[in-house]
Amino acid sequence: MSTLAALARLRALQTGTAKRLATVRHCHLSERPMVFIPLRLAGEAAAPLAAMAGTDPARPRLLVVPQPRDRDLRFAFTAELAEILLPYVEGLQKATETVERRGAEPYERCLDAPQLIVPNRGAVAFVHMLGRSTRFRRAEGPYAVHPSVPVLGRWLTFLAQRAQYPGSAVLLAATEALSLHWATGQSMLEDANLASLLGWIDPPAGMTGASAAREAEDPLVWPPAGPATDPGFDTEVLVPAIRAYEQRPTERAAARVGEAVRTQLEPTWGLMWRAIDLLGGLPAGPGTAARWEADRASFTNFTAQLAEGGPPQPKRDGAVGAASRLARMERAQASYDAQRAYDDPLVMAGHRLTGEAFTGTVVATDPDHTEGEGRGRKLRPLLTIRTTDPARLAPGARLGTPERRGQQAEVVEIAGGLVTLKIIKGMGRGKAATPGAVPEVGERVCYAALSDEFQPPASLPAPEDTPWTHGGPPPEHVPADEDPEEEWS
Amino acid sequence: MDRLDLLRGPVPPRPHDARAIAALAANPGCARRAVLDAAGIDKDATATHLGFPAPFGQSPFAITRGNVFESLVKESGCAELLRLLRDILDLPIPLAAYNDLGDVGGNPSAHLRHSHTRKLIDRAARDADDAGTLYDHPLLRLDIAGHSSYLEPDVVAFRLGGLFRIVEIKSFAVVDGQAEPDKVAAAARQAAVYVLALRNLLRELGHDPGRVSHDVVLVCPENFANRPTATLVDVRRELAVLKRQLARMTRVGTMVDALPPELTFDLARDADGVPTRPVAELREAVRGVDARYAPDCLSTCDLCFFCRDEASAEGSTDLLGRQVRDALGGVATVAEALGLADGSLTPDEGQEEIARLLRLADRIYAEVS
Ligand code: SF4
Numbered sequence: 001m002s003t004l005a006a007l008a009r010l011r012a013l014q015t016g017t018a019k020r021l022a023t024v025r026h027c028h029l030s031e032r033p034m035v036f037i038p039l040r041l042a043g044e045a046a047a048p049l050a051a052m053a054g055t056d057p058a059r060p061r062l063l064v065v066p067q068p069r070d071r072d073l074r075f076a077f078t079a080e081l082a083e084i085l086l087p088y089v090e091g092l093q094k095a096t097e098t099v100e101r102r103g104a105e106p107y108e109r110c111l112d113a114p115q116l117i118v119p120n121r122g123a124v125a126f127v128h129m130l131g132r133s134t135r136f137r138r139a140e141g142p143y144a145v146h147p148s149v150p151v152l153g154r155w156l157t158f159l160a161q162r163a164q165y166p167g168s169a170v171l172l173a174a175t176e177a178l179s180l181h182w183a184t185g186q187s188m189l190e191d192a193n194l195a196s197l198l199g200w201i202d203p204p205a206g207m208t209g210a211s212a213a214r215e216a217e218d219p220l221v222w223p224p225a226g227p228a229t230d231p232g233f234d235t236e237v238l239v240p241a242i243r244a245y246e247q248r249p250t251e252r253a254a255a256r257v258g259e260a261v262r263t264q265l266e267p268t269w270g271l272m273w274r275a276i277d278l279l280g281g282l283p284a285g286p287g288t289a290a291r292w293e294a295d296r297a298s299f300t301n302f303t304a305q306l307a308e309g310g311p312p313q314p315k316r317d318g319a320v321g322a323a324s325r326l327a328r329m330e331r332a333q334a335s336y337d338a339q340r341a342y343d344d345p346l347v348m349a350g351h352r353l354t355g356e357a358f359t360g361t362v363v364a365t366d367p368d369h370t371e372g373e374g375r376g377r378k379l380r381p382l383l384t385i386r387t388t389d390p391a392r393l394a395p396g397a398r399l400g401t402p403e404r405r406g407q408q409a410e411v412v413e414i415a416g417g418l419v420t421l422k423i424i425k426g427m428g429r430g431k432a433a434t435p436g437a438v439p440e441v442g443e444r445v446c447y448a449a450l451s452d453e454f455q456p457p458a459s460l461p462a463p464e465d466t467p468w469t470h471g472g473p474p475p476e477h478v479p480a481d482e483d484p485e486e487e488w489s
Numbered sequence: 490m491d492r493l494d495l496l497r498g499p500v501p502p503r504p505h506d507a508r509a510i511a512a513l514a515a516n517p518g519c520a521r522r523a524v525l526d527a528a529g530i531d532k533d534a535t536a537t538h539l540g541f542p543a544p545f546g547q548s549p550f551a552i553t554r555g556n557v558f559e560s561l562v563k564e565s566g567c568a569e570l571l572r573l574l575r576d577i578l579d580l581p582i583p584l585a586a587y588n589d590l591g592d593v594g595g596n597p598s599a600h601l602r603h604s605h606t607r608k609l610i611d612r613a614a615r616d617a618d619d620a621g622t623l624y625d626h627p628l629l630r631l632d633i634a635g636h637s638s639y640l641e642p643d644v645v646a647f648r649l650g651g652l653f654r655i656v657e658i659k660s661f662a663v664v665d666g667q668a669e670p671d672k673v674a675a676a677a678r679q680a681a682v683y684v685l686a687l688r689n690l691l692r693e694l695g696h697d698p699g700r701v702s703h704d705v706v707l708v709c710p711e712n713f714a715n716r717p718t719a720t721l722v723d724v725r726r727e728l729a730v731l732k733r734q735l736a737r738m739t740r741v742g743t744m745v746d747a748l749p750p751e752l753t754f755d756l757a758r759d760a761d762g763v764p765t766r767p768v769a770e771l772r773e774a775v776r777g778v779d780a781r782y783a784p785d786c787l788s789t790c791d792l793c794f795f796c797r798d799e800a801s802a803e804g805s806t807d808l809l810g811r812q813v814r815d816a817l818g819g820v821a822t823v824a825e826a827l828g829l830a831d832g833s834l835t836p837d838e839g840q841e842e843i844a845r846l847l848r849l850a851d852r853i854y855a856e857v858s
Contacts, residue, residue, distance in 0.1 A: 003850045006816035007830060009809050010823050020858055043551030045662035046713055132664060133713050187784035187810035217544070231546035239549050315665045345857040353850055390849065 013185030016208035018200040025282035028169040028292035030115035040227040041068040046129040050261035066254040082148035113299035119225035131156030135312040167336035195222035223264040287339035338452035355392025357448030360385040367438040399447040493528040498755025502529025505638040511678035515789040521780040527634035527741040532791035541794035558660040573719040591626030621649040629686035680705040681727035818843030
């Protein structure tokens, strides 16, 4: 953790309310996100017990499995979830835009993409598990399920896999989105509790964040946000309700289980929309649109794959798939970190503390400075900046600046609080720099050794050339016949 | 009477199950926990009496699921388990005898049952034939700070030839070859406790303790079904941590000697078992032994809410977690760190660097927020 974030936590603890870690919102927020709060039966990997879902805060849909060990009831639950999620996803596929590309065919990209917001990391993992347990099912043959179930499984898997991509916003955990923007006066471990995190950020009137957070730990006041339920609730309420249903599976008995889980879900439903409101209250950072565009492109691609009848996502990545994904993720993470810094002086502040970036006042410029002779002569404007930041940059280091995105500078010299830079890119192609490209004396500027440009993709062997040391080429996924019959008991 | 008995009061020491022993390694730096555990004090009851009941509970669904899965694996003399062992050890085990060591008739004491386990394991260690033998519910024992703790016998020991293995049955799922990492880690820590106890037993009986393998067999349900699958887990690292912690616990004596002689954590239970000890007094007693609170305590120690409250009252930076504390260069209190940040406090020797950083952070934060 950066000293800055640590200090923000100390201040939060001292004042009793959360402190901002960002001045703008760094995740895209859809105009119509879908909130999804899944509950799982304790002790099971992916047995859904209940869920609350919907796009309208006033109209949550409650889904219940009155006997979670009953396979048919579980698939009925997933079919019902498909009824909610699939129309939402499909509705977003209709409006598209044409994207022109240099040297390639133009293509159609969806104007929007789904955004599923869940309470915490555990719920993200559950989405992944639920996707895994449903995408190989089939609509005919033994153990037939409703045709929507495997489609749902593939969408859930798409969302869960895309969510691992840094900066993606198709599946957000509310606790993580909030923690990106606020520092509380408790530990990160405790921040994983949505009620307690919100207690710090937005305490009810008359309460400090600290006391609201403490109250939020009482499962009787604030039931856990799932996917695990409170063991006390299981013992006292759920066990008898499920047993009654087992003895007489009537509608009344099912309703009793439904009412029981509703008490556990409703408080979190309210918290989720409060979290969305709080995030929505922050102005969107400039980079969110570009990252959402990548999400939209990914959504468009997956829509096409499904339409072409591609097989369900494989159970495991082959070695090359995994390695190239890892390399892509690392680049995406670096670029995401840089974008946030350029978008937000508060995020940049963390980099200034470590010396990777600095802010200062321009004290001298030489806008017409050139390097080289004759035809090789190049315009290289110079500027000198006075700073009190502890800049730790070596001569030759490449810098970017939030004031002039796309411009690049190189460190010439650092000495005694003065940094001399030369601008090497983004000052125009003429003999003299474009007006405004070189900062004026007296201007406040910030430079950082952070690059948000994607490197060319690491060259990795194609999947079919995977070296045998890495397990050989991945088997092409042939949907095995036992897949749909895989037990789910 | 032993000093540790005085600390506990006139109740039998609380037995440590493997889970509790494995948890000893979770916060090895905490003297409070070391002393209370060494004395076999019921920390849960202590925390409850102090008004800070522990936040742990297990769902009946999870318990049922665990039992159902275990009996499935052990059905018909562990037939299923044997099949898994054949596969994972790649051995042609034609047949294996099954011995339920829990089955001694009547309602014998732990001590008796342990002698029974001892006898049979001794015999097993002597005959090294090629047929395998499964020992279900072996009642093992581990010495903790001079006290014998019997371990809940929820494992199976398997002998084939001269080698013993611990088999642990857990009901969390392995999906596509992966399980939740913290569950696997917890299972490995627990299995290590059994490996150590079985090794100690062999040593006591004059056999080579190295005959207990450090690779334990973990049996879990596969994917979303109840069908079991087995995995070998190397617990050498867990064993090392456990041994280190147990050695520390034997040295708890010096810690205890330094405590005031009248100190006790006795809850003074009345005839009905209701604690009558004045809470303020108990609080003082517990506070008399230094704690080292960390947010991890919230998932590992019954006293967590009490210790968190104490850390909060002291304004300790421990409250915010290791990452924050590291970022603060180990500065102990919130007031001190903030004093260094706003310059109202002069740094002590050795604090200059962190003070400079904090002041800078304070300036930059004020400038941009
Ligand atoms: S909760 Fe308290 S006694 Fe337990 S380990 Fe943590 S600091 Fe020590």
